[in-house]
Amino acid sequence: MNNPFNPHNTMKSIKDINFSGRKVLLRVDFNVPINDTGVITDDTRMRESMPTIEKLLADGAAIIIMAHFGRPKKGGFEPEFTLLPVAKHLETLVGRPVLFTQALLGSGEPEQMARNLKPRDILLLENIRFYPGETKGDDNLAQQLAALGDCYINDAFGAAHREHASTAVIASHFPDNKYFGFLMENEVRNLERLMQHAERPFTAIIGGSKVSSKIGILENLIDKVDNMIIIGGMRYTFTKALGGRIGNSICEDDKLDLARDLMRRMDEKGVRYYLPVDSVIGDRFANDANTQVVPSGEVPDGWESMDCGPKSCQAIHDIILASKTILWNGPAGVFELETFAKGTKAIASSVAQACKQGTFAAVGGGDSVAAVKQMNLADQMSYVSTGGGAMLEYLEGKTLPGIKAILS
């Protein structure tokens, strides 16, 4: 694969490397939801790094796992942010003991445990954000961590937009021994395919509630895509900017000029943009609201638009089916309410159908991924990103420190 950071280096996959006898420092994203009683309510993130862990165990490596949990602020150990529940759950996932201590580096205990590791042992270090140096990207902490092992693998795509000690800075201590884990490698390959080698026509479907949270993505995509479909609550800022009546629909009045400017720039660049022609409106923000379908620019006062209408879904379907590459971020409507989930469902089905015909479709963003999972269509998409914030920053055209640190 092309490496934009160091053209003399191609991306080495851990698939082609034997880690037998090595002590691998592995950064993962195990920032899972844990309830008040210490039970992990969704272990998806942990399971997503299992292929990397299993590969290392199969090779006969010892693994030192670094992970963060929540946002501890005090500096030092805080019981509510311990990784102990994660350590216990990891034992059931790998089917072997996981070494764990709540003692921090500097006490000598984790250092000693790391020294004594034998092949196929797993040591989970306590929450890496207990060290104030982690989020500061402190090289002293990076060095302390690096001293524990002899190579570094980053599989924490969800934290790749952070320039932290364990996600980026540590890599500089392993100039010849740093790699992506399988999850990270898959994300990077798919994102590069999307943003650097997209087959045309390339269609972006961008939605969600606010234009303000998607400005960077919209601006970056203007130079990349052939079609831009603007859906969700944010399209009402565009509809109002075009002179439409939007009733009580969500709108950012301070972004009307921006919306006009974006549309002008898309016209100039020859990007065909599509705004839904009809809307499902409700008289209340509730499942049992009274609803009707109206043209998008004719929402009566007292009513709020909460989904795309059927004509729009058909038009969007046709654009999707004529595309070779699709990027989808942002639901079409308030999909959390069943009454207003039809537009998002229709788009998910259209994208799934396109994938069956060989189109490459990527879905990203916390709510968008939740929506396709809720609709049981995630496994029919070419690629569903595991990193909410990290993927959105990549789509804005930003360089992610976690990726750069491995490739440079």
Ligand code: ADP
């Ligand atoms: P993502 O997390 O995938 O990037 P966003 O966070 O930008 O997506 O947007 C998701 C939110 O947008 C959802 O909570 C959804 O209810 C909301 N939304 C979508 N359409 C509308 C609408 N017409 N009115 C109000 N909110 C909407």
Ligand code: MG
């Ligand atoms: Mg969101």
